[in-house]
Amino acid sequence: MANNHQLSAKQVRSFLDDGYLIVPNLFDQQEANLLLAAAQADPMMKDHTLDVDDRSGRNSQITVWNHPRNDIWGMVSCSHRVVDAMEAMLGGEVYHYHSKLLHKKPEVGGAWEWHQDYGYWYKNGCLYPYLASCWIALNRADKGNGCMQVIKGSHHAGRIEHHVDSGQNYADPERVEQLANRLEIVYCELDPGSALFFHCNVLHRSDANTSNRTRWNLICCYNAARNNPYKAFPHPQYTPLEKVADTAIKEMGLKLSVSSDSFYKPDQEVITRGHTAK
Ligand SMILES: O=C(O)CCC(=O)C(=O)O
Secondary structure, three states, rough: OOOOOOHHHHHHHHHHOOOOEEEOOOOOOHHHHHHHHHHHHOOHHHHHOOOEEOOOOOOEEEEEEEEOOOOOOHHHOHHHHHHHHHHHHHHOOEEEEEEEEEEEEOOOOOOEEEEOHHHHHHHHOOOOEEEEEEEEEEEEEEEOOOEEEEEHHHHHHOOOOOOEEEEEEOOEEEEEHHHHHHHEEEEOOOOOOOOOOOOOOEEEEEEEOOOOOOOOEEEEEEHHEEEEEEEOOOOOOOOOOOOOOOHHHHOOOOOOOOOOOOOOOOOOOOOOOOOOOO
């Protein structure tokens, strides 16, 4: 996949049917190493990190930004291999809605409750569920350190009511239980550089990190250009995306964040995921 960004018709079909698609080695080992090194070293990422609690009092770290920049993160979110795949799955031009870097520390990293991303994004003025995300493992994600779980095919249920608790939105537990009884829960165990594409209405969650390993991942989120939100907040309205070559990540190397302009800042109204900054 690293040298060929075209998804096959079968892969697109599988995304549409299941609400998710795993692409092993979307990024190669060298790219995954660069991204992990950047995640651990980037001072602006650290400065804009927010703690998100789970219900048991554990927390994990998230950094959210709206616009891609001329740094290693922008080279990923504007890469043909991610954006072309998104366009194939969402059926037309997409733009960068936002990206986020997530960290679950060993033994203390918190869980994410069952939710749909459209549970949040509906409230941001997106009229249609024409959004999807690309979840990229920077180090190995597995059951032990709290990998992503999805309920296969749950996006066909449409948007489910969400409630807020401990700073996180969670989908109506009664509906989640019924869907989980009928459908398969898939643990998305990924090696570094592998990716999970998932539809904004697919139910997903992750467990706490009870292992002695970290879990680092990057999530790039896209909206269809034809789904321009009627609110410009907290994430941008349609902004044309300039795609970059798949070779750009290695060419750019370890170029860390170049501007703090589009990060969420703790003094903004939109600081936690449980409210509007997701
Ligand atoms: O990475 C995870 O464990 C969950 C993140 C998530 O659910 C999200 O950002 O929508």
